[in-house]
Amino acid sequence: MIRDFAVQGGQMLLVLLLAPLLTGFVRKVKARLLRRRGPPLVQPYRDLLRLLRKEVVLADNASWLFRSAPYLIFATTWVAAALVPTFALGLTFSWSADLIVIAGLLGSARFFLALAGLDVGTSFGGIGSSREMMIASLAEPALIMVVFTLALIAGSTQLSTVAGVMASPAVGLRVSLGLALFALLMIAIAENGRVPVDNPATHLELTMVHEAMVLEYSGRHLALIEAAQFLKLLLYISIIGCVFAPWGLARADAQPAAIAVGFGSYVAKLSVAGFLLAFFESSVAKMRVFRVPVFLGAGLMLALLATLLMFVTQAR
């Protein structure tokens, strides 16, 4: 029992510690691809610590919601990230929530962020919130469709069970799985505000989404929102890794050696995904805001097609 809690606690700490490193790694690779030296890998940690030490500049008309939203956003994202199997299966709390709950937790975090964006009443926050909701209205159904596809294949929405089934030889190459992976990648890019949907490195009013919502935040509040953003990227890569590349995942009751292998393969998966993300981001241009629905609509259609294909083949 104590050991199970230790593994679960280790997972919570691990995602928290690795998330800034992953973002730092992506930034570093992007810089190297552009033949720049780039900031050091630990720069996101330094940024977070610097923001935590700074005082908060609060708008006069900000309400209690504006002050409490960063904590709620961070907590819900952290809990969602802690529920995804990273290096070990069958975590203690994995039975308390399934993939649909994880989608719901991310939806709640987004809801609080959009409310906080609207709270001060400035135009930029409103623009960001309404654009975020537009993206969500397409990305969330697509995510749920991907969950349905996985549930049809694995007979479960529990991530540990899904990862176990996907790792077994019973699941071969399937067209619907390929479509679902493609859809999930598109959703992950849109949800994390990466190029081509949003550029986390710019403050251009015409195109920004996430940065517009958090424009009024500063100090520790901004640090928490940034940390939640790092966690969200890690969470999506972890979901993709544990469902579509479930190799090396240790069982919760495994020996320390197996857990070490699981940890090593998790870090390898994060590095590969981070490199691919940086490569992809360096090779495409940012798209117009009103082209995003076309991009996400394609993701939604792929996910829908995957579910339908699975449904038809299973019914026969």
Add this chain to the structure above:
Amino acid sequence: MLCFVALCVLTGILPGFVIDALSPVTTLLGGNHMPEQATIPWLSIVPVAASRSSYNGLLVFVFIALSASLTAFVVHRLGSRAVRHGPAWDCGFPDPSPMTEYTAASFAQPIRRVFGTLVFRAQESVDMPAPGDMRPARIEVRVRDLVWDSLYLPISSGVAAIADQLNFVQFLTIRRYLTLVFVTLVGLLVALAVAP
């Protein structure tokens, strides 16, 4: 309002009891109901089997509350607690006035635009004055609500048509009104006598 909020939170945290309380309704509607949920340990809900899907609202709630409090505690203890109040920054935008304020219509604008052609059958018409004409150009967007048109409009137009047909009933003489009441009463009594 607060009562409803509290009920919503309770329903989300302890869904097992609500599902059990609703099982007669599902039995009546669908002929079947979910297994009893309140007896499952730790107040989880398990529709089929724990390996397929399960949810523990209470635990997720406690988990979120604990991590939010822990974060607040650690941030306030290790980081700065200082708060300075000032005017909203807004990226150099001038003071907001009612004219520039973000409204519900502006919030819905991106969604209206995205779903406009498909869901709302939006049609744009541009009225561009000829060169030399001093009146301003106009762009007009017409939006149709298909749900309203296909669901509510037939009902409301049907009610309006029936009301038009029965309009003459408002202009009868007192003798005819009494006859109408009498005939209705007899009809109802006959229906009551015939009905088992």
